[in-house]
Amino acid sequence: MAGSVKEFTDANWKSEVLDSSVPVIVDFWAPWCGPCRMLAPTIEKIAEEFGDKVKVGKMNTDENSDTPGGLRISAIPTVLVFQGGKEVDRLVGVNPINKFKDTLGKLGVA
Template sequence: MAGNVLEFSDDKFQSDVMDADQPVLVDFWAPWCGPCKMLAPTIDEVANQYEGRVRVGKMNTDENHVTATQHGISAIPTVILFKGGEVVERFVGVTPKEKFAEKIDSHL
């Protein structure tokens, strides 16, 4: 993962994402998922672009079933933007950086 991309887990999801004082973009993925691999460079770019303003990270759904189930992840990649502990945007599938940027900007 790139330097600005965090790694989220079930154990710390509440503190790292839900209780965060800035928006958090979470990429729900798995190592065997081809489209997830295609999306990874985009997530890296978003993390660099919004460094200091938005927390950007990945959550391996194979290792973190609880959170993935709680948020209804039925297809990956799914990327969710959280703000103030609430889901404010959801993207399913490979999504262009511009689409992420448009939605993130509307929540800053």
């Protein structure tokens, strides 16, 4: 389904993120995190607006510890952008949608 926010886990990380043929935006969050809840509508808008051109998902850091630990996620919300299996950008905290659009623009996603 185009425009939906996926759930990333330690188990599906490689197939969903590292092996993706399109850029991937990953929102690292936790249910108790207030700023994470503030960022959620922005993440959903990006998924709706960019549809199949970008894969957008969230990873609950309380339920998945291996991947965030390996990526040096020390504060949430942290959003990582991947292209070709490599991290190409990192946005920490609550950022406006334009910051995400700027990053995607640099990756050739319009």
